Amino acid sequence: MKIDRRKFIKFTGLTAIGLAGTPAARAFTGEDSLLVNEAGRQPSVENPLTAKRWAMVINLKKCIAQDGCTKCIDACHTVHNVPDFGNPKDEIKWIWKESFEHAFHEQEHEFINEALKHAPTLVFCNHCDNPPCVRVCPTQATWKREEDGIVMMDWHRCIGCRYCVVACPYGSRSFNWRDPRPFIKELHPDFPTRVRGVVEKCTFCEERLARGLMPACVEACPEKAMVFGDLEDADSEVRELLRNNYTIRRKPSLGTMPEIYYII
Amino acid sequence: MYDSGKVITGIIVFLIIITFPVWYNVARGKANYVPELEYPVDTGRCVADSAYIRAYHMDLLNTWRDQVVREGIRVYRAADGRTFEMSLSNTCMNCHQSKENFCDKCHDYLSVSPYCWDCHIDPKELKR
Amino acid sequence: MLEKALKGTKTYWTLVISIMVIMGVAFLFYLRQYHYGLGVTGLSRDVTWGFYIAQFTFLVGVAASAVMVVLPYYLHNYKAFGKITILGEFLAIASVIMCMTFIFVDMGQPFRILNVFLHPTPHSLMFWDTVALGGYLLLNIIISRVVLDAERKAIAPPGWIKPVIILSIPWAISIHTVTAFLYAGLAARPFWLTAVLAPRFLASAFSSGPALLILLCLLLRKYTRFDPGKEPIQKLALIATYAMAANVFFILMEFFTALYSDIPEHLMHFEYLFLGLDGKTNLVPWMWTSEILALIALVLLINPGTRRREGTLILACVMVFISIWIDKGMGMVVGGFIPNPLGNVTEYMPTFTELMISLGVYAMGLLLVTGLYKIALSVRGEVRA
Numbered sequence: 001m002k003i004d005r006r007k008f009i010k011f012t013g014l015t016a017i018g019l020a021g022t023p024a025a026r027a028f029t030g031e032d033s034l035l036v037n038e039a040g041r042q043p044s045v046e047n048p049l050t051a052k053r054w055a056m057v058i059n060l061k062k063c064i065a066q067d068g069c070t071k072c073i074d075a076c077h078t079v080h081n082v083p084d085f086g087n088p089k090d091e092i093k094w095i096w097k098e099s100f101e102h103a104f105h106e107q108e109h110e111f112i113n114e115a116l117k118h119a120p121t122l123v124f125c126n127h128c129d130n131p132p133c134v135r136v137c138p139t140q141a142t143w144k145r146e147e148d149g150i151v152m153m154d155w156h157r158c159i160g161c162r163y164c165v166v167a168c169p170y171g172s173r174s175f176n177w178r179d180p181r182p183f184i185k186e187l188h189p190d191f192p193t194r195v196r197g198v199v200e201k202c203t204f205c206e207e208r209l210a211r212g213l214m215p216a217c218v219e220a221c222p223e224k225a226m227v228f229g230d231l232e233d234a235d236s237e238v239r240e241l242l243r244n245n246y247t248i249r250r251k252p253s254l255g256t257m258p259e260i261y262y263i264i
Numbered sequence: 265m266y267d268s269g270k271v272i273t274g275i276i277v278f279l280i281i282i283t284f285p286v287w288y289n290v291a292r293g294k295a296n297y298v299p300e301l302e303y304p305v306d307t308g309r310c311v312a313d314s315a316y317i318r319a320y321h322m323d324l325l326n327t328w329r330d331q332v333v334r335e336g337i338r339v340y341r342a343a344d345g346r347t348f349e350m351s352l353s354n355t356c357m358n359c360h361q362s363k364e365n366f367c368d369k370c371h372d373y374l375s376v377s378p379y380c381w382d383c384h385i386d387p388k389e390l391k392r
Numbered sequence: 393m394l395e396k397a398l399k400g401t402k403t404y405w406t407l408v409i410s411i412m413v414i415m416g417v418a419f420l421f422y423l424r425q426y427h428y429g430l431g432v433t434g435l436s437r438d439v440t441w442g443f444y445i446a447q448f449t450f451l452v453g454v455a456a457s458a459v460m461v462v463l464p465y466y467l468h469n470y471k472a473f474g475k476i477t478i479l480g481e482f483l484a485i486a487s488v489i490m491c492m493t494f495i496f497v498d499m500g501q502p503f504r505i506l507n508v509f510l511h512p513t514p515h516s517l518m519f520w521d522t523v524a525l526g527g528y529l530l531l532n533i534i535i536s537r538v539v540l541d542a543e544r545k546a547i548a549p550p551g552w553i554k555p556v557i558i559l560s561i562p563w564a565i566s567i568h569t570v571t572a573f574l575y576a577g578l579a580a581r582p583f584w585l586t587a588v589l590a591p592r593f594l595a596s597a598f599s600s601g602p603a604l605l606i607l608l609c610l611l612l613r614k615y616t617r618f619d620p621g622k623e624p625i626q627k628l629a630l631i632a633t634y635a636m637a638a639n640v641f642f643i644l645m646e647f648f649t650a651l652y653s654d655i656p657e658h659l660m661h662f663e664y665l666f667l668g669l670d671g672k673t674n675l676v677p678w679m680w681t682s683e684i685l686a687l688i689a690l691v692l693l694i695n696p697g698t699r700r701r702e703g704t705l706i707l708a709c710v711m712v713f714i715s716i717w718i719d720k721g722m723g724m725v726v727g728g729f730i731p732n733p734l735g736n737v738t739e740y741m742p743t744f745t746e747l748m749i750s751l752g753v754y755a756m757g758l759l760l761v762t763g764l765y766k767i768a769l770s771v772r773g774e775v776r777a
Binding site: 045046048058145147152154155156187188189192193195196206210 | 329332334336338339349353354379382383384385386387390
């Protein structure tokens with residue numbers, strides 16, 4: 001019964017259509033209220049957001065001013081079906097707040113500004129340009145997408161060896177120690193859940209970008225503390241922010257080249 | 265052959281045991297059982313014809329999976345030129361009203377257990 | 393030849409069946425882990441590798457240490473090892489199979505493990521470790537089988553086996569080197585980021601492996617007609633002595649670099665292991681036990697009098713084995729995770745389930761060793777008769 005790939009493609013007339021162009025059937029556009037972008041445009045795989053190298057600039061000052069706000073975290077964890085186990089042992093998190101002294105512990109010193117020391121610093125996958133997690137994965141279940149720099153996850157392929165978790169210098173990766181489904185408050189049908197035994201992390205909302213939507217965290221932030229854009233585009237907002245502000249990255253000395261920049 | 269009596273008896277017992285499910289169903293009068301599936305109202309809308317889908321839907325879904333996840337390609341062009349988003353939950357399940365009476369019923373009959381639904385969510389099941 | 397493992401005395405069968413009972417019980421615990429997930433272990437988001445991977449690391453060393461009998465015997469024609477070389481090779485086979493099983497039980501999705509071969513990834517050291525271990529297992533199976541078969545027929549082994557044996561020598565070194573590289577190439581974990589890790593792994597392996605082999609030989613002498621003779625035991629003891637000295641030396645090198653450079657990121661792991669961090673001291677007694685045992689064992693081994701006397705040699709071997717087991721099987725892996733990359737201290741202790749599953753894997757190894765040694769001794773019995 002097996003059919004080889006070539007024959008299969010011929011048989012169905014399958015053509016890999018690029019991300020741009022061709023009118024697509026309306027049938028598959030989402031109707032979910034969470035999936036409407038700013039311009040009021042219907043989200044669709046017809047008009048995706050693309051970039052050569054996605055990056056994020058986080059304005060910590062805005063986060064400090066809004067201490068206690070968890071809108072970005074809630075939005076991310078809702079749309080991605082991230083479970084809440086209520087204990088640190090099983091914990092899974094894609095984006096969370098770490099105190100500045102932990103997120104940037106090489107920057108911390110004895111007389112550092114008290115507010116900054118305990119500043120709620122948003123941390124998540126850095127989508128490193130030179131990702132150590134990708135280097136160690138024995139099955140390429142995690143890899144860097146060359147066209148836009150996103151460090152991807154393939155949950156169909158992950159064998160759960162956790163080598164990537166060990167190799168990540170930022171603690172950005174979580175493992176499913178047990179079945180997550182019963183611990184997801186509200187299942188969000190547009191995104192799969194995971195099974196026990198695989199690793200997960202932030203994917204820069206690649207599934208939303210593909211439909212022309214900004215990452216959920218960026219969209220959810222009322223203060224515009226998170227700015228997302230193309231690092232290779234000199235006119236992009238992220239480049240503008242990097243030009244005009246002093247920004248830092250986490251553990252730059254490791255040579256991983258994180259793509260998350262912080263304005264402090 | 266040494267112990268030919270024992271060996272042949274052993275083989276016969278073995279054959280009876282492994283074919284037991286067949287005899288069991290024949291005895292229960294279920295030998296001709298074919299599951300009745302709940303099809304979508306408008307079958308013409310499917311991404312390919314029924315014969316093809318019946319035989320190769322698993323390969324199609326595997327290809328969709330690899331294209332979407334690994335290559336970032338999300339639009340599928342059918343043989344007749346129509347285009348679809350490659351998505352189990354959002355394209356297939358738009359027409360197929362019941363995972364239970366379509367997917368599961370046939371998979372149970374054939375005793376296969378694909379793990380699609382371990383992660384992917386049937387939007388209709390969720391609303392229930 | 394395998395049928396020789398199926399004929400034995402009542403004592404032999406009692407041993408075999410007891411081991412199988414332990415394996416059976418452990419399998420039930422594994423089923424529990426399989427259905428629930430790895431959450432049944434003491435592992436957490438911060439300490440993602442623990443007892444299983446540590447046992448794997450330790451046993452790769454035991455497997456590699458077969459080279460310490462193979463090399464003198466085949467490369468230097470050191471005849472005294474003639475009787476025990478096969479025992480070393482069989483120990484290697486059992487150890488590699490235990491290693492693979494420990495990896496298997498540590499996988500979140502164990503039935504996808506063949507993805508490693510389906511999507512071979514040369515930039516991942518785990519891929520190379522799989523290749524190295526699989527190859528080493530195959531080499532040892534071929535070598536031991538061919539050599540033992542020749543011995544049974546009282547003929548010289550075929551000529552083609554010699555290059556295979558020679559190949560197995562660097563291969564043994566490679567398995568433990570690649571295993572060290574699993575750890576030593578990670579920017580995220582300063583504790584392991586040390587070039588001395590691979591040499592240290594080898595030194596500890598070449599001391600714990602021969603120590604174990606000495607103990608196994610003496611056990612066999614006690615319960616069977618097998619007698620290795622005094623010379624090979626003493627030679628093994630000497631090998632274990634030098635290797636243990638090198639191992640302790642490498643550990644001191646680690647201490648120097650961490651303490652003198654005084655870089656907090658490096659130092660904190662040592663601090664956790666030997667003094668405790670943030671009041672968390674789970675591993676402190678273990679680590680001190682390991683170091684003290686290492687020093688006493690070293691004294692007993694270096695002093696010719698105590699090395700030659702069997703009672704003290706046995707004691708020294710037990711101490712070497714326990715010391716290195718704690719160092720590699722507890723401290724080395726877990727110490728790399730504490731503190732985590734964000735500076736948080738989360739401790740780890742294996743759970744009962746985890747220990748039972750590990751016990752089952754060790755029982756399986758013991759069963760393999762028992763069966764394989766039975767084969768080796770039976771073949772020898774025939775030769776003598």
